[in-house]
Amino acid sequence: MNAFELAQSANKLAPFPDIVCRMNDAIADGTSDAADIGNIILLDPSLTASLLRAANSPIYMRVKSVSNIDEAVTLLGMQEIRNLAFAVSAADTVKAFTNPIVSLEHVWKHSLYTAIIADSIDQGRTNSCGLSLFTAGLLHDIGQLLMFQQKPDLSWRVMEHALNHSDGRATYESERELFGFDHMAVGAELARLWNFPTEIGAAIAQHHLPFETDAVSDVAVIVHVANSVAVLAELDSSNIMDAPQIDARAFEHLGLQLDFVIESAANAREILPDMMGVFAL
Numbered sequence: 001m002n003a004f005e006l007a008q009s010a011n012k013l014a015p016f017p018d019i020v021c022r023m024n025d026a027i028a029d030g031t032s033d034a035a036d037i038g039n040i041i042l043l044d045p046s047l048t049a050s051l052l053r054a055a056n057s058p059i060y061m062r063v064k065s066v067s068n069i070d071e072a073v074t075l076l077g078m079q080e081i082r083n084l085a086f087a088v089s090a091a092d093t094v095k096a097f098t099n100p101i102v103s104l105e106h107v108w109k110h111s112l113y114t115a116i117i118a119d120s121i122d123q124g125r126t127n128s129c130g131l132s133l134f135t136a137g138l139l140h141d142i143g144q145l146l147m148f149q150q151k152p153d154l155s156w157r158v159m160e161h162a163l164n165h166s167d168g169r170a171t172y173e174s175e176r177e178l179f180g181f182d183h184m185a186v187g188a189e190l191a192r193l194w195n196f197p198t199e200i201g202a203a204i205a206q207h208h209l210p211f212e213t214d215a216v217s218d219v220a221v222i223v224h225v226a227n228s229v230a231v232l233a234e235l236d237s238s239n240i241m242d243a244p245q246i247d248a249r250a251f252e253h254l255g256l257q258l259d260f261v262i263e264s265a266a267n268a269r270e271i272l273p274d275m276m277g278v279f280a281l
Contacts, residue, residue, distance in 0.1 A: 003181040007189035010146045014096035016194040019044040020085045024195055027078050034073040037081065041069050050088040051081065057278045058271050059119055059134050083132035086196060090139055091279045099148040101155050104281060107145060111138050112275050113230035113268050118222050120264040125254065129218050136203035140223050143187025143204065154178060172208050184208060211249055225250050225261060232265040
């Protein structure tokens with residue numbers, strides 16, 4: 001089984017919600033306005049409620065609270081509401097990825113930390129990426145969740161293989177050795193099948209190795225940093241040496257200061273409880 005076949009198995013297990021796909025297509029065709037997008041969202045009461053909760057969360061409530069979908073689309077914009085729909089739908093979709101290897105809640109908590117920190121980093125930059133870093137951070141490890149679910153025995157061997165090497169081997173390197181591919185490749189295939197926005201797909205596909213591509217994605221670089229710094233938040237540490245290694249080029253590429261990144265981890269710890277409620281599994 002290769003990365004594409006593994007992603008296909010997930011699509012059969014938990015296809016992405018049709019309403020989100022319809023909304024994405026409507027935005028992509030360039031002829032729909034905010035009212036059109038709002039009307040599509042309203043066809044799914046559960047999605048409507050989830051989007052309103054998320055739009056009023058600490059991450060998205062930057063101007064004022066919103067009470068209906070029309071306000072949410074107007075304030076956040078169609079692109080951002082689309083990204084947010086992918087994020088809240090993912091919380092429901094990954095419930096199908098239960099597995100005997102790791103706690104789904106633990107992996108989801110790490111993903112939320114990554115999402116919060118990625119958004120904070122982007123908001124602190126002069127040249128914001130202009131799309132939801134939160135969503136990219138939240139979905140970055142979706143390929144790993146699928147590997148745990150579909151191939152638990154081999155995934156367990158991967159974890160042991162990485163831990164038993166004293167050279168600081170990354171998990172994705174052990175995945176490549178034992179699976180023949182890694183969770184970034186699986187996530188990238190899944191992103192294509194689910195028609196994720198391009199930059200979110202790039203973050204999923206490159207979050208460990210953002211500079212090993214001809215066209216470096218700022219979104220992927222931010223998620224790369226946030227993915228490591230999330231470990232500091234999990235450990236309640238301010239020592240960057242406690243985090244997985246960050247590519248040295250990332251700070252210069254993004255114009256980041258180490259102090260700001262560490263502060264983002266501390267802030268994420270304060271925000272996490274609220275976000276766990278909004279994006280509950």
